[in-house]
Each structure stands twice: as structure tokens, then as C-alpha cells.
Amino acid sequence: WKFMPFSMEIDQAFIAAILTVIGYSLNDTVVVFDRIREFLNEHHSWSLDKTINHSLNSTLSRTLNTSLTTIVVLLAMFIFGADSLRGLLFALIVGVIVGTYSSLFIATPIMYDTAKKGDAAESLKDKPKEEDQ
Template sequence: MSLALVKYLPTSGTVPFIRGRFIALGLSALFIVFSMFEFATVGINFGIDFRGGIQTEVVADETTSIEDLRATANALNLGEARVQGAGGAGDGLTTYLISLPLQEGEGLEGEAAQNDAREALETALEATYPTIDMRGTTVIGGAVSGELIVTGFTAIGVALFLMLVYIWFRFEWQYSVGAILALTHDVIATVGMFSLTQMTFDLATVAAILTIVGYSMNDTVVVYDRIRENLRKYKRKPLQEVLDLSINDTLSRTILTSVTTLVALISLYLIGGTALKGFAFAMIWGVLIGTFSSIFVAAPILLFTNVQRDSSES
């Protein structure tokens, strides 16, 4: 008895994906509008990488709450403290991240102020909670955090532009429009999800978004390759039917790739620790939204850009 999953996946389906393009594109538009609204009104919970300051990771027992830790940090009068749970650590223990804002001062004076604040926070926590386990403290200055913001978002913009150029040369401009719209949709939807959940947005999240761009582009290229091949093969078949056929032809590959990737990412999210939780969450969402956009955004856009069969024969 064979247990191979591939035997149960569709290889020549007839699912009319393109027929539901208006519903799918409407949902995509809602994703984008809602994400931009969340970003404008709620904002993003930037991590210490982007806003600078002090962040301490601690592990405490169930008798210690977020409110207790926040009260202890605020009592130091070093600015409004942020405290968030970062998952269980086993044996009834919980990991917390305690953040303090940048302390005043420039140059060496500012560096000294950050170190003084770090020492004060660690001393207060150890004195108030004798059983607390201090896992480490990170200190980032204002100049570094500002540079990281510019660098991080520049990297995302450059990645999107280079993907546009790649698709333009790899296929034709009609394909590049669909691909870049799908990628932009994925990036905005991911940023919106982080704004909605208020999970920490840090450099690991930027790395995840860049990975999502690559994953989604790879998925889109597979579909586009099959569309171009079928446009050559079925010269008289309506474009909508060719798109449906191409998506169905690549559906088994899409399902296998997405499921195996998600298995690894969910495992990483559950047992990978605090440092990888934001990265894994972004990747899980990115795989889901990237698969959706490859099928329901990138392919249907070709109907609106009126891709020519003659251009697919080169």
C-alpha cells in the first residue's frame, strides 16, 4: 500500500479559478485597503532594532504577570516600558520581553545613559523577582536604529524593483505587471497583519518579507511558465480557459510546495524560540498570501493587460 501524498493530489483538475477573479481581486483590494488603514491608524510595533532603546528577555514563573513587570520597569522613571509575552518556556515558565525607550544623550553620553538604564532595569528585576531568569539585554542607539529603518525598507523596495525587471526580461511587460502587483499585494498584506496583531516588527521580519518576495515570485514564475507554454499549444482556445488550465496543471506542485513549507514553518514557530517567532509568523502568513496571489492576482491580471499569444512564441 503506497502512502505517497502525490497520488491524491490533482494533476488535471478543472477548477474554474479565473471565473472567481472579481471576487478574488475584491478580497485583495480589501486586504490592501485594510492593511493601509491599520498602518495609518494603529501603526507597527517596531522592535528595538528600529526604534532603539533597551530590551531585556526574562523567564519568570506563573506568579509573575505582564502588569507586575511593567510596574517594576516604570518605577525606574526611564520612560514608558513595553512588556510582552513571548511564549512558554516549559515547566510553567513564561518568556517576557521588556523594552525601555532611548535615553537622552548624544554620542558617548547617550551610550552611557543606555548602559546605566540597562543596569538599573536588571538590578530592579533581580531584586523584585529573586527567581527570575535573565536571558540577556540588547541596547541599540538612535543613530543605528534610524539607519536600520532606512536600510530595511530600501531593501524591500529594491527587491520589488529587481523582480519587476526580471519578469520583464524573462517574459513580457504584461507578465511583469501581474507579478509586481502580486508581490506588492503580499508585502502590504504582511505589513498589515503585523499592524493588526501588533507583533514585533524587527530586522528578522524584514528578512522574512524579502524571503516571501522570493517565494511568491517563484510560485508566480511556475504558473507563468505554464501559461506561456499553453498559449503556444492552444492557439484558438480562449485566454480565460488557458489560464484556468495552466493553474490547474501546476496546482499539485503548488499544494506540495506550500504544505511542506508550512510544516517546517509551523514547527519553527512553535519550538523555535522567541528570536524566531516573528520571522516564522511572517513566513507562515507570507506563504498563504503568496500562494493566493499567484493564483488569484498574478494570473487574472493577464486578462486585463491583454497578453498577446504572439509575444509568447519568442
């Protein structure tokens, strides 16, 4: 692998790292979406974009702190650990970064766009059809 800082094989440890990162990313996404659900139930007068913005702001510090502390530990293990763990740790480091980014900046906008399209479809469905006279 030319982009890797060391030689690495895709083995069971690498697969375990990928599965761990998927779970980590899903957990971050669930936390953000749960906060959105909570704010939707508490603040009925807020628009969807305001609700999502406040939800992201309230979970941002938790998400970043969790990810940064995890990355610090993984980097320490990567630098000072055994060579046999480097592939696993490299996959975990990259995965935590990508997972945190996707939870905050990809999953939430997709949910917003989907909700907006659903609202537009509902409003079109609810309008009475004008019949030709």
C-alpha cells in the same frame, strides 16, 4: 501590536522574512505564467480563458503542495522553536499564505484582464476608420 499572538519588533529578521516571501511569491507567479506561455505556444486553437484555466489546473497541485509543506515546517518551528525566531516565522507563515493566494487568484486574473484590454485595443486600432461622405 494588538493582532499579534506575541510581542514583536520589526527588526532585521522580519525584513529578511518579508524579502524571502516576496521571492517565494514571485517564484510561484513565474511558474504559473510560464505554464500559460507554454500552453499558448502549444495550443493555438484554445481561447485565452481556456489556456489560463488549464495552466492553473496543471500548476495548482504543485503550488499547493509546495506551500503546505513549507507551512508545516514553519509551524513546527514556530511551536517548538525559540522565542527569538517567532517574529521571523510568523512573517514567513503569513507571507507564504498570502503569496500563494496572490499568485493563483490575483496575478493571473490581472494578467487576463490586461491581455483582454490589449486585444480590444488592437482590434480597435486595426479597424479602418469610416470617413464621412
